Amino acid sequence: MTTLAPVRRRRTPAPAAIADRSNGAKLFNRLCAVCVTLFALIWLVPLVWALITSLRSDGSITAKPTSPFAGGWSFHAYSYAWDNYPLGYWYLNSLVIATLAVLFTVTFCSMAGFALALLKFPGRNVVMALVVAGLMLPTEGLVLPQFIEYRSLHLLGTYWALVLPSVAAPVSVFVFHSFFQGIPTPLIEAARLDGASWWRIYRSVCLPISRPAVATVAILTFISSWNAFLWPLLVLSQTKSQTVPVGLASLVNPSNIQYAEVMASSVLGFLPLIAVFLVFQRQIVQGVATTGLK
Amino acid sequence: MTTIASERPAERPTSRVTLRTDRERAPRSDRRAGLLLSSPFLIIYLLFMIGPLLVGVVVSFFNTTTVKSGLGGWVGLANYRAVLEDSLFWSAMWHSVLFTLLTTPLLVVLALAFAVLASRIRRGTVFYRLAFFAPYVVPSSVVVLVFLWMYTPQVGLVPKLFSAVGLTSPDFIGSTSGGWTAVVLMTLWWTFGFNFVLYTAAIQDVPPEVYEAAAIDGASPWQQIRFLTVPLLGRTTSLVLILQILASLKVFDQIYLLLGGGPNQSTRPVIEYIYDTGFTSYRGGYGAAATMVYFVIIVAISAVWYGLRHRRTTVAERAAERPAPRAERRTS
Numbered sequence: 001m002t003t004l005a006p007v008r009r010r011r012t013p014a015p016a017a018i019a020d021r022s023n024g025a026k027l028f029n030r031l032c033a034v035c036v037t038l039f040a041l042i043w044l045v046p047l048v049w050a051l052i053t054s055l056r057s058d059g060s061i062t063a064k065p066t067s068p069f070a071g072g073w074s075f076h077a078y079s080y081a082w083d084n085y086p087l088g089y090w091y092l093n094s095l096v097i098a099t100l101a102v103l104f105t106v107t108f109c110s111m112a113g114f115a116l117a118l119l120k121f122p123g124r125n126v127v128m129a130l131v132v133a134g135l136m137l138p139t140e141g142l143v144l145p146q147f148i149e150y151r152s153l154h155l156l157g158t159y160w161a162l163v164l165p166s167v168a169a170p171v172s173v174f175v176f177h178s179f180f181q182g183i184p185t186p187l188i189e190a191a192r193l194d195g196a197s198w199w200r201i202y203r204s205v206c207l208p209i210s211r212p213a214v215a216t217v218a219i220l221t222f223i224s225s226w227n228a229f230l231w232p233l234l235v236l237s238q239t240k241s242q243t244v245p246v247g248l249a250s251l252v253n254p255s256n257i258q259y260a261e262v263m264a265s266s267v268l269g270f271l272p273l274i275a276v277f278l279v280f281q282r283q284i285v286q287g288v289a290t291t292g293l294k
Numbered sequence: 295m296t297t298i299a300s301e302r303p304a305e306r307p308t309s310r311v312t313l314r315t316d317r318e319r320a321p322r323s324d325r326r327a328g329l330l331l332s333s334p335f336l337i338i339y340l341l342f343m344i345g346p347l348l349v350g351v352v353v354s355f356f357n358t359t360t361v362k363s364g365l366g367g368w369v370g371l372a373n374y375r376a377v378l379e380d381s382l383f384w385s386a387m388w389h390s391v392l393f394t395l396l397t398t399p400l401l402v403v404l405a406l407a408f409a410v411l412a413s414r415i416r417r418g419t420v421f422y423r424l425a426f427f428a429p430y431v432v433p434s435s436v437v438v439l440v441f442l443w444m445y446t447p448q449v450g451l452v453p454k455l456f457s458a459v460g461l462t463s464p465d466f467i468g469s470t471s472g473g474w475t476a477v478v479l480m481t482l483w484w485t486f487g488f489n490f491v492l493y494t495a496a497i498q499d500v501p502p503e504v505y506e507a508a509a510i511d512g513a514s515p516w517q518q519i520r521f522l523t524v525p526l527l528g529r530t531t532s533l534v535l536i537l538q539i540l541a542s543l544k545v546f547d548q549i550y551l552l553l554g555g556g557p558n559q560s561t562r563p564v565i566e567y568i569y570d571t572g573f574t575s576y577r578g579g580y581g582a583a584a585t586m587v588y589f590v591i592i593v594a595i596s597a598v599w600y601g602l603r604h605r606r607t608t609v610a611e612r613a614a615e616r617p618a619p620r621a622e623r624r625t626s
Contacts, residue, residue, distance in 0.1 A: 028515040032411040037418075039408060040425035046483060047428070049451055050440045065449035112335035121328025127336060134343055138592045140544045140565060144360075144572040144581045145350030146342075152363055168343040173335060198327035227433040229547045230565070234573065245433035252438050252551050254467045259449070262439055269436040277431045281423055284431070288488060289495030 047270070054078070054263035061259045077264035084261070087268060089240045090247040094226050097159055097243060101166040101225040102218045108167055109217060110210070113176025114202045118188065131177075134170035140230065147234055161235045162243075166225045171291050172217045179213035180206055216287035219280050226273065244269055350582045350589075358578035366579060373583035382559070383584055386567035387591075393549070393563060394542035396478045401489055401538055404482070406531065409493030410523055414515070427487030434484075434547035441480045442467075442552065470560040473553045477561065481548055485541070489534050496530035497523065536599045543592060564588050 052068045053061060060071025081087065115121065116128055146165070147156075155161045183206060191201050207214070232243045239247070248269050251262055277284060354373050357366040377383050412422050429437070444451045445466040456463035464472035500523065508518050546565040549555060555562030555570075562570075568588065572581035 025509075025515050029414045032414045036408060036411045036415060036422060040422050043425045043429070043483065043486075045451075046440050046444060047432075049444065053443065062449060066451070066454050108335040108338065111331040115328045115331035119324050119328035119331070121325045121332075124328060127332055130336075130339065130344070134339070136593065136596050137343065137347070138540065138544055138589070139343070140546060141568070141585055141588050141592065142346045142350060143565075144568055144578065144585050145353055146346040147360070147572070148353055148358070148578060148582075149342075149346050149349045164338060164342045167335070168339045168341075170339070170343075198323065198331070202331065223431050227431070229434050229551075230569070245435045248433070248439060249435035249551055252435060252442060254442060254446075259443060259446075263443060266436045266439040266443075269439075270432045273431045273433070274428055277428050278424070281420065281427075285423060285427065285491050285494075288427075288491045 047274075050263045050266050050270075053259055054267045056260055058258060058260050062257070077260035078268070081261050081264040081268065085247065085251070085265060086240050087244075087247070087265070090242055090244045091272075093159075093236070093241060094243040094245075097162045097232075098222045098226045100159060100163045102221050104163060104167045105169070105172050105221045106214055106218055109169075109172035110176045110207065110214065111202065112173045114180050114206055116173070117177045117180035118183075118206075119198065131170040131173050135174065139165070139169075143230055143234060146231070150235070156235055157237065157241065162225065162228070162232055165231065166221055169221075172221065175217050175287075175290060176210070176213055179210050183209065212283070212286075215280070215283045216290060219276070219283055220287045220291065223273065223276070223284070350585055353579050354583040354586050356579045358582070360572050360576045360578040360581075369579065373580050374587070376580060377584045377587050383564070383567060383587075385559075386562050386564045387588070389549075389561055390543050390545060390563040390565070392474075393477070393481075393545050394539055396474065397481050397542050398535070398538050400478070400482055401486060402531065402534055405486060405489030405493050405534070406524070406527065409490050409497060410519055412490075413494065413497045413523075423491075426490045429484050430487040432484070435551055437480060437484050438548065438551040441476070441483075445476055467553065468557060470557060473557065473561050477548050477552055480552065481545075484548070489538065492534050492537075493527065493530060496527055500526050532599075532603060536596070540592065540596065543595075 054077050055073040055075070056068070057071050057074065057076065064070040112127075112131075116124060116131070150156050150161050155164075187205065188201060191205050196205070226243075227245055228243070229245050229249070232246045233249070236242050236246065239250075248265055251265055256262055353365065355368060355370060357369045357373075358364075359366060408426070412419075415422075445453070447453055447463070447465075452466070453463040464475060466472045466476040504522060504526070505518060508522055513521070544565060545563045546569070549561055549563050550566050550569075553561050555566045564584075565588075568581050568584050571577045571584060
């Protein structure tokens with residue numbers, strides 16, 4: 001909990017805003033506000049436009065493309081999309097894969113991060129070097145040998161093929177490692193003196209106070225595994241076993257004129273993520289800042 | 295510097311050393327616990343991250359096909375020779391570089407500009423965060439569906455905007471230059487938020503006293519930005535730059551989905567080239583060799599950047615005769 005306090009402190013007013021009360025600062029800041037707000041509104045246009053289109057009918061879209069109120073609004077496109085594409089299966093697959101990825105990543109990577117941060121064991125430096133080197137590996141480039149390896153292990157087409165790569169991501173170990181290093185040593189020494197085993201210290205002392213790190217890793221793993229495209233495209237080949245992004249990719253076709261239905265599917269594709277984002281936006285932003293500025 | 299890492303107490307290193315020596319008395323429990331706790335991750339990591347790397351190296355020397363299992367015949371360096379002589383590989387490589395050249399300046403400069411401007415506003419942080427960062431959590435295929443709709447001739451929003459200001463809109467899907475425009479605009483919208491967040495976090499790390507002192511000295515807001523904020527963000531900029539370059543060189547999703555690498559493979563990036571050779575022509579060994587060439591290029595870029603940054607920090611440290619103010623995570 002001690003770790004949360006400094007975070008809150010840095011959130012309070014933007015440093016620049018306090019400093020200048022003179023020098024025409026007020027006018028300048030107001031100008032900034034107008035500029036940034038305008039830009040932010042432009043940034044929202046694609047999402048809002050997709051939402052509006054999904055609520056219209058194809059006929060009125062073709063007749064009057066830029067007047068959103070022509071032809072009235074309805075949810076017809078949503079029921080059509082739901083009936084015609086196996087969206088339910090895609091959701092279920094994505095959900096199972098992302099949940100398993102989160103569970104395994106948080107468990108295994110926090111254990112490794114704990115060991116690397118607090119324990120001395122043979123090969124520790126080698127493991128640490130491997131983790132750091134792994135941060136540089138562009139995994140996207142490795143899909144071909146990955147595919148060959150997974151095929152020889154008979155993992156293609158299984159959920160494991162999608163869960164394992166996200167567990168193998170060293171970034172998560174890194175987040176836990178730097179968090180566990182920040183835990184005050186007297187706390188751990190006291191637990192050691194009380195006769196607690198290292199497993200016990202990990203379970204009952206360190207893991208409960210590392211909620212911010214758990215949240216960061218969990219959310220970022222969830223989002224990246226939900227959004228993954230190339231690897232699931234290769235691994236899951238049947239329509240019903242696909243994930244949401246791969247399934248929706250089959251609708252990408254420049255000559256598709258079922259605008260409302262396609263946009264309704266897109267909205268169904270982005271709504272869960274926008275919901276996750278709205279609930280966890282603070283942790284997500286902090287997680288990106290943590291893992292990005294490493 | 296990271297939010298989590300910066301919360302570490304400053305005196306930690308010394309206390310850690312004493313703990314280490316104390317613990318020397320019971321090293322066996324340490325050793326066993328350390329190995330047991332790190333082994334699940336380590337096994338998966340070695341098998342599924344280092345494993346593919348080794349498989350790739352091995353396969354690149356064989357005439358492997360992706361249709362059936364087995365390595366195929368040994369061909370030595372023939373795959374590498376073929377990759378290096380293949381003009382299609384180099385044009386795909388060039389497309390990835392071109393994409394990087396087109397997107398990186400925009401994504402870095404705009405993110406810096408808007409993060410600086412947004413930092414001067416007190417209210418509405420959540421709103422800006424939502425507007426700029428929410429696109430980043432949307433899956434690539436959804437982004438492509440939405441933008442494809444906006445690019446549609448006659449009925450799409452973008453051609454309407456073009457005609458509203460009296461311009462004829464380019465053929466976004468059918469022509470090479472139009473395709474690049476479409477992909478760059480879409481990527482800008484999609485990934486801008488990531489750099490924006492990195493800059494916003496870095497700006498929050500600047501101590502407010504710096505601005506207070508500047509304001510007392512009579513610096514105008516513009517001067518503060520020009521002479522304080524932007525120079526203080528130098529390290530962040532170099533970091534954002536390299537992260538952006540590495541991310542852009544990995545481009546696949548957008549171009550593959552929106553254009554399919556077309557027209558006439560004139561926009562096909564290198565990852566799609568590898569994908570095509572491996573999964574359309576089934577030339578596994580050849581694709582693995584292409585992967586390794588691409589890999590060497592990426593690692594070389596990271597290494598050069600790391601070397602430059604390392605030298606610059608040591609020079610700066612020597613000049614200041616004290617550690618850099620923002621202690622770096624030792625491992626990066």
